[in-house]
Amino acid sequence: MKKLSTVMLLFLLLSSIAQAQPWIEVFQGKVKIGETLIVGKYQIKITQEKETLMPYAIIYKGNEIIKVAGLNDTIEAEKIRIIPGSFNPESEEVFLVVQYEPSLFNEIKPKAGLSFSVNGYSIKILNSSEESAELSINGAEIIVKSNTSRVYDKLAFVYNGEILRVYYADVSVKLEEKRDYEIYYPFESLNVKAGEEIRIPISIINNGNDELQLPVQVTSKPPSWDAKIIDGQSGYDVSEIILRPKSSAQLFLDVKIPEDSEGIETVTFAVGEEIGAVKISVTKESGMEVKVPILGVEAEAGDTLKLPVEIINKGKEKEVTLEVKGKPQNWNVYFMLNGQRVRSALLDKQLSFTLVIETPRNADLGMHSIAFSVNGIEKRVSVFIYRTHKGEPAKLILTVKDEDGNFVGKAEVTVGNETAFTDSYGKVELEVKSGKYLLVIEKEGYEKFEKIIKLEDGEEKSLDVTLVKLPYYFTVEGQGDIVQVKTGGIGTYTFTINNLGKNDDTYSLSCLGIPEEWSAEFYMNEIPIKNVQVDAGKSKDVLLRIIPPFNAQPGNYNITISIKSSSGIERTLSLMVKLVGEYRIELYPQTPMISVKAGSEGRAVVNLQNSGTAPITNVKFEVSAPQGWDVKVVPSSIPELKPMVFGGGNVKAIAVPSQHTSVQVIVKVPKTTPAGTYQITITAKGDQAQASTQITVRVTQSSKSAYLGILILLLTFGAVIWMMRRVGRR
Incomplete structure (x- = not known):
């Protein structure tokens, strides 16, 4: 504990x-x-x-x-x-x-x-x-x-x-x-007839180690009744008893009931400090006799017990009145006859009633008493609860279907502070404390279901719930919330209209917030539409095409798709259009070949053009040339290279001469460079794109250099001839 x-x-x-x-x-x-x-x-x-x-x-x-x-x-x-x-x-x-x-x-x-x-x-x-x-x-x-x-x-x-x-x-x-002693008597209530004498045994047990001297007496009885306590062996009236240690004695309570007695009376007696009481129900031979075969039962809390009650009519009285006199709190006790709950009935000779006792699931453990009367004749039965469900949580098992008997999945079920969702078979289980709750079941396209339910301790309750579809209801499901479109291209977005209502419905389509000069149209099966009809319980896919103009600036544009049913229900989808520009540089020389004398410098012009749809920023140049050459590009960088320009509006776009930029390539050739043809590569690199081109450089020598070369050749040739002659003589 x-x-x-x-x-x-x-x-x-x-x-x-x-x-x-x-x-x-x-x-x-x-x-x-x-x-x-x-x-x-x-x-x-x-x-x-x-x-x-x-x-x-x-x-x-x-x-x-x-x-x-x-x-x-x-x-x-x-x-x-x-x-x-x-x-x-x-x-x-x-x-x-x-x-x-x-x-x-x-x-x-x-x-x-x-x-x-x-x-x-x-x-x-x-x-x-x-x-x-x-x-x-x-x-x-x-x-x-x-x-x-x-x-x-x-x-x-x-x-x-x-x-x-x-x-x-x-x-x-x-x-x-x-105390060191105990008393036992087997009967606490008796049904007798007027004029009878009854004898009730009383056992006294001394559990202690000391001798006990206990007074014995009848403490109360009806005035006209004769009641006394007698010794079990001698038969004498007893007013005191002496018990040795660990011993017992047998006494009897003798009661004589007068002939004119009727009803319920109580006789009490005392043995030392222990008090005993016996309830005696007296009936006359000429009246009714009530028989209760079962006086005490054992049950588990929550059980429904059915005990037989027989009524025998020995006189002229025909009407029987049944009344529950006492029961534990929250217990339900009533009489049944031929499947009906009754309070009174007409009796000829004999009738058999059923006393129904419904025990609550939180009933306390131990003995409980039920008192009832039949035409004033009181009876009592007892129920011993050996197992209780007090404090145990209750389990609620729900099955949710629609009007056609189909399971409803993903329905939101709320009981008190507990919330759960049905599975694909429409089932859900919740555990809650006992009590009274508002059960709420909600699902898109269905009327809200509400019901007050009462759950008892440890109870397992199953409920089948039918959800009613709304006449008109729909949902819209889109493929994300972002569409990426290239400048000059076409963007597409698909969404689905689900008609969850009972009736067929027609939906009008519109696109809100579309920028001026943009085009947005809805299609189904490659056919442009402005309205779409969807049958009850069906769905249809709709394609939205978005066409921005060629001169639209790259960036993010927010638009809204509106779907409105003929019943007045409107759903919207928020969409972000990411307009992405095309970046492309074209690089070509005005003078693809230049001639430069060794030791001198030459100049070439290279044109740059943005043939894409968006500006290219921070353009810089890189040069690849023979070793030792000095090559410069003037200017060395361009902050922004604007794209080609097109006509605006929804009219056909016509290309006009593009804006281009020219740079000079200054090439300085070393004096020692032999005559010949050489290649220089110029690369333009921007933040968004790059391009390369080549310039051919033809290097020539000066006239003085030519004569000097011839002289060197002649001297070399002469030296070779002189050496051959000397070697030949030897």
């Missing part, structure tokens, strides 16, 4: 104090199994379940049991509240806090100086305001704040800013220790 901490106890006590009707703590401590706590006219007997050995509390009011509950949660019965704490199986002790609901003693309008007394408590009003009242109780000062309550000993005060209510718990508390 869970232990109740001191913090939890304090919380429970404080929360109870804050209520309008306060509770006063009258006991706090440990109570052993078998002991009885007497609180005023209530007796709280602590016992133990035989199989699980868990502690239980049986609350008596006089000789009547008003509550049987396990000590695992707070127990309330009339003016008693029990807050259980920890249980020690070894010492068989359970910690209890017992509170008592006090009675209203007085209501006053507090004024400073006002004095009054409550059963020995001297109370004086020291001060009062709308926020609080200050009191002196037997010299001790306390403050009662507005809209709260305050407990002092057996007094409780509730103040609302104007009226001070004074409550008093006129109750004493006594703990009766476990």
Whole structure:
């Protein structure tokens, strides 16, 4: 069992104090199994379940049991509240806090100086305001704040800013220790006939180690009845019994019922401090006889029990009135006859009724009593709950279909704070605490379903729900939200119209926010359309073509597709058109070949043209030339190269002469460069594109250089001839 901490106890006590009707703590401590706590006219007997050995509390009011509950949660019965704490199986002790609901003693309008007394408590009003009242109780000062309550000993005060209510718990508390003896008698209620004599056995067992001397007496009986207790062996009347240690004795309660008696009477007796009571239902031979074959049953909480009740008519009376006199709270008890719930019937000789007992799933463990009467003849049966579902979550199983019996998937189901979605078979399961909930089921294209449902502890409830389609409803699904279009090109976007309503519908199409001079048209099967009809339960794909003009600037453009049904429902799709320009550089020389004398420089002109659709920025030049050559491009960079220009509007675009830029390539050839033909590569690189071209350079020598070359050749030739002659002579 869970232990109740001191913090939890304090919380429970404080929360109870804050209520309008306060509770006063009258006991706090440990109570052993078998002991009885007497609180005023209530007796709280602590016992133990035989199989699980868990502690239980049986609350008596006089000789009547008003509550049987396990000590695992707070127990309330009339003016008693029990807050259980920890249980020690070894010492068989359970910690209890017992509170008592006090009675209203007085209501006053507090004024400073006002004095009054409550059963020995001297109370004086020291001060009062709308926020609080200050009191002196037997010299001790306390403050009662507005809209709260305050407990002092057996007094409780509730103040609302104007009226001070004074409550008093006129109750004493006594703990009766476990006795060393027990009494048993097999019958607590009997059905007899007038004039009969009955004998009820009473067993007394001394469990202690000491000899017991116990008084024995009949404590109450009807005035005209004869009742006495006799010894089982001698047959003598007994007023006292002596029991040796670990011994037992057998007595009998003898009751003689007069001939003129009728109805239900009670005979009580006492053996020492133990009280016994027997209810005796007396019928006359000439009246009705009520037979209840089954007096006690065991059940699981939530079971429905059906007990037979036979009524025999021995007189002239023909009408039978059935009435449920007592039952546990939240239990449902009624009579059935031939499949109908009845309260009265006409009786010829004999009728068999069924007493139906519907137990709630959160019924407390232990014994429960059901009382009923037939024409004033009272009967009682008992139900022992051996298993309860108290505190267990309930499970709700839903199956959602449409009007045609088709499963509805992805329907949103809400129960309290729990939300889930049905699967492809329309099913969903939710676990929630017991209680009353609003069940809400929603799905696009269907009417909202709402129903109040009640779920009990541990209950598994299955429901089939039918969703009704709306007459007109549709959804639109698009392929993303971005379309990329090249300048001068065509962009396409496909979307689907789903008709989820009951009826066929027609949808008008329009494109909002399209830039001026742009073109946007809807197509289906390559045919331009402005409206589309979709049958109920069907869908159709629509193609949007977007054509920007050639002079449209690259960038992002936001447009909206509007789809409006003939029933007035409108859906929109937001679309971003990314217009991407085309980047292309054309590079060609005006002078593809130049001649340069070695040691001199030459110039060539190269033209650049942007043949794309968007500006190219930050154009720079790179040159590849023979080693040692000095080549420069002037200018060395161009900040922006604009594209070709086209006519605007939706008229046919006609190309006009493009804007181009010329650069000079200055080539300086070293003196030592031999005559010949050489290639120079010029590359223009922009941020968006690049291009290359070549220039041919023909290098020539000067005349002085030619003569010098011839002279060198002649000298070389002469030197060779001279060497040959000298070698030949040798």
